[in-house]
Amino acid sequence: MAGNKLVTIKGTRDGLTLFLNDQCSWDDILLELEEILSAKHMMQEEHVVSVKVELGNRYITKEQEERLAALIRKYNKLEVGQIVSNVMLRKEALKWKEETDIHLYNKIVRSGQVLQVKGDLLLVGDVNPGGRIIATGNIFVMGNLRGIAHAGFDGNRDAIIAASHMAPSQLRIAEMINRADKMDEEGTPMECGLIDADGEQIIMDRISVISRYRSDLDVFERRIMNG
Known part of the structure; x- marks a missing residue:
C-alpha cells in the first residue's frame, strides 16, 4: 500500500x-x-498488525510519540512495534559513543587493582594475578592475562576475551564464569574465550578463529584503521 508524499505505507512480512x-x-x-x-479499505484487518514507523531525519518528543501511537492504535487493530529515527539527542549520542568506543590503556594491572570501562577494552600490558579488568564490551589484552577478566559486564553474552598469553585466574562473560581449574595452568598463547553456540559455557579457542564466531568484530578493525 502506498500513500502520498507525506506518508507512505508499505506492507512487510512482519506487518506494516x-x-x-x-x-x-x-x-x-x-x-x-x-x-x-x-479509509474504508483499511478496515478489513481482523488481527493485530505490528507497525514500524520510520521518521527519517526527524526527532519527536515523548508527547509526540504518544500521540502518534494513540492515533495508530485508533484504527484497524494496529499496534506500534518500533519507532526509528536517524536523529538522537546529544546526551544519547554521547552515551552510545561511550558504550561503543574502544578504550586503550598502556599499563600493567597489578594485584588489587581494577580497570573498568564502558565499551571495548584494549590493554597493552599485563594483568597480574589478583588484578581485575572489566568491560561492558569485548576485552583484548596485548600481554599476559593472569588475573580476572570480565567482558560483557552488563549482560552482553556475545562479548569475547582475547589475550596474547591466556592464563587467567578467572574469566567471566556476562553472568557466566570459567575458573582457572578448567584451564591450562601454564597458559596458552594467542587464545580467546567466548560463550559457546548453545550458550551453556565459556569455551577457549585460537584467537585466529574469532571471525568464525563473531563476524561483527570487523568493526574493531575499522575503528583502528580510521583512527
Whole structure:
C-alpha cells in the first residue's frame, strides 16, 4: 500500500512500515496519516498488525510519540512495534559513543587493582594475578592475562576475551564464569574465550578463529584503521 508524499505505507512480512516525510510539519503528518488509516479499505484487518514507523531525519518528543501511537492504535487493530529515527539527542549520542568506543590503556594491572570501562577494552600490558579488568564490551589484552577478566559486564553474552598469553585466574562473560581449574595452568598463547553456540559455557579457542564466531568484530578493525 502506498500513500502520498507525506506518508507512505508499505506492507512487510512482519506487518506494516510507515515512512513519514521529514520535511513537513508534524501536524500535517498526523492529519494525512489519520486520513489514510480511516479509509474504508483499511478496515478489513481482523488481527493485530505490528507497525514500524520510520521518521527519517526527524526527532519527536515523548508527547509526540504518544500521540502518534494513540492515533495508530485508533484504527484497524494496529499496534506500534518500533519507532526509528536517524536523529538522537546529544546526551544519547554521547552515551552510545561511550558504550561503543574502544578504550586503550598502556599499563600493567597489578594485584588489587581494577580497570573498568564502558565499551571495548584494549590493554597493552599485563594483568597480574589478583588484578581485575572489566568491560561492558569485548576485552583484548596485548600481554599476559593472569588475573580476572570480565567482558560483557552488563549482560552482553556475545562479548569475547582475547589475550596474547591466556592464563587467567578467572574469566567471566556476562553472568557466566570459567575458573582457572578448567584451564591450562601454564597458559596458552594467542587464545580467546567466548560463550559457546548453545550458550551453556565459556569455551577457549585460537584467537585466529574469532571471525568464525563473531563476524561483527570487523568493526574493531575499522575503528583502528580510521583512527
